Amino acid sequence: MGEAISPAAGRRYGLALFCRVWEAARSSPYAAPSGASGRRHRRRGPRPALSDAALLAPMRADLAR
Structure with a gap:
């Protein structure tokens, strides 16, 4: 979606256009499952000094004992 170029305008298609055409919420591209987008969801907030496995x-x- 974001990499496609409009042949008429010569610009990239934006998120708003994508959502209008597909009738999707603007949060839809970001809500994909972790496997679909290749990103892993991380815990929010500050990172602890030790990982869960280390504790x-x-x-x-x-x-x-």
């Missing part, structure tokens, strides 16, 4: 082993050890 799991000490938590399991503490529970085992």
